Amino acid sequence: MSSFVSPEPTSQKPFLPDGAIGECFRCHQPVTSRGECGCKDGICLICADCRDVLPLLETGSVDLVLTDPPYDQKTHLGARYGFRATSSEIPFPPLEDIPGLVGDLLRVSRRWVIAFCSLEMFGSYKQAAGECWIRAGLWRRPNGVPQFTGDRPGQPAEGLAIMHNPGSKRWYGGGKHGFWVHNIQQHGRFHPTEKPIGLISELLADFSSAEETILDPFAGSGTTGRACKDLGRRCIMVEIEEKYCDIAARRLEQGVLFI
Numbered sequence: 001m002s003s004f005v006s007p008e009p010t011s012q013k014p015f016l017p018d019g020a021i022g023e024c025f026r027c028h029q030p031v032t033s034r035g036e037c038g039c040k041d042g043i044c045l046i047c048a049d050c051r052d053v054l055p056l057l058e059t060g061s062v063d064l065v066l067t068d069p070p071y072d073q074k075t076h077l078g079a080r081y082g083f084r085a086t087s088s089e090i091p092f093p094p095l096e097d098i099p100g101l102v103g104d105l106l107r108v109s110r111r112w113v114i115a116f117c118s119l120e121m122f123g124s125y126k127q128a129a130g131e132c133w134i135r136a137g138l139w140r141r142p143n144g145v146p147q148f149t150g151d152r153p154g155q156p157a158e159g160l161a162i163m164h165n166p167g168s169k170r171w172y173g174g175g176k177h178g179f180w181v182h183n184i185q186q187h188g189r190f191h192p193t194e195k196p197i198g199l200i201s202e203l204l205a206d207f208s209s210a211e212e213t214i215l216d217p218f219a220g221s222g223t224t225g226r227a228c229k230d231l232g233r234r235c236i237m238v239e240i241e242e243k244y245c246d247i248a249a250r251r252l253e254q255g256v257l258f259i
């Protein structure tokens, strides 16, 4: 088992039938190695350490991985010392093993793997992906926090490490650039590092088609699952913190969101 982040993997596991990889937090049914459970809307949520779950998912069982893993230590320290809007510590540890994570994600995906990251992390993702590296994308946040210290330029954007397994590629963005512009949601957020649902929906529309299966192993408040439900994709989410699983499950029970 690889170790992407520092906490020890969970040790206690519920009783599960043979072949099941976990229990769905929403429907409480066993989840198959293709991420199928009893949820009628096709959005499965596993409350677990993804380091335990990813090795159990079948090779090529999803069409797209769209995920927002913890960033590097520098970003997390920046948050601790007040360089972000929240001025609070990010409540989960930084990512440690990028090669291990990228290897697992590329194995599980048939096609694209897209991971949010800080701009400083592009080199590590590129090295880990090898021939599967496609290019760096950018998410520009026009309402991002200014540089409060005033002694250097502010952070202009967050990164998207864009990877794809060998073979032909297709996306649905035509000739547009890998540059997405969405404001950070200022009020009523579900998670300290929540991504705007409009941004996630645009990425889903660009990189996947209806009824395809999306994986987000660092689900947080479930923005990816919520957007998948609204856009008619199947989704498998994994989140280690029960409090965020609760929030994600509640977001999925709300009516269709208009964005």
Ligand SMILES: C[S@@+](CC[C@H](N)C(=O)[O-])C[C@H]1O[C@@H](n2cnc3c(N)ncnc32)[C@H](O)[C@@H]1O
Binding pocket: 004, 005, 048, 049, 050, 051, 068, 069, 070, 092, 093, 190, 191, 193, 194, 195, 196, 217, 218, 219, 220, 221, 222, 223, 224, 238, 239, 240, 241, 244
């Ligand atoms: C950057 S946040 C994702 C936020 C999400 N995009 C949203 O919009 O709410 C990363 C999440 O990964 C979770 N996490 C960290 N390590 C994990 C692991 N090993 N397995 C599963 N989830 C993990 C954290 O608890 C955190 O909620």
